[in-house]
Amino acid sequence: MQWSDITREWEVWSPLMRARFPYLETRAMNRARHDRKTFEAYLAHSHNLSLNEAREEIEDFLYIETLASELVPPQRAHSLQ
Structure with missing residues (x-):
């Protein structure tokens, strides 16, 4: 999964991001949301993290959600795409 996937379906992913952060x-x-580096800077500021x-x-979130989408039954996976 890429950042563009997140921004394309923001209404699906933003609640999941808020649950994690x-x-x-x-x-x-x-x-x-439209610029990943800006979002990373906001995440760092709001959660007292370094930019790195x-x-x-964010990389972990994308990776975990990619794995989760592979485990989801086809009906839900299709609705997320």
Whole structure:
């Protein structure tokens, strides 16, 4: 999964990101979502992380969600695409 997949289906992914990163605010997320580096900077600031840590957290999120999508029954996987 790529960042572009997240931004393309923001309404699906933003609640999952907020579940993982509870200090994200909806308005700030919406402003930062179109540029991954901006989003990483916002994540770092809101969760007291370094930029490198925030980048790694986003990579982990993308990786985990990619794995999860491979395990989801076909009906749900199709609705996410």
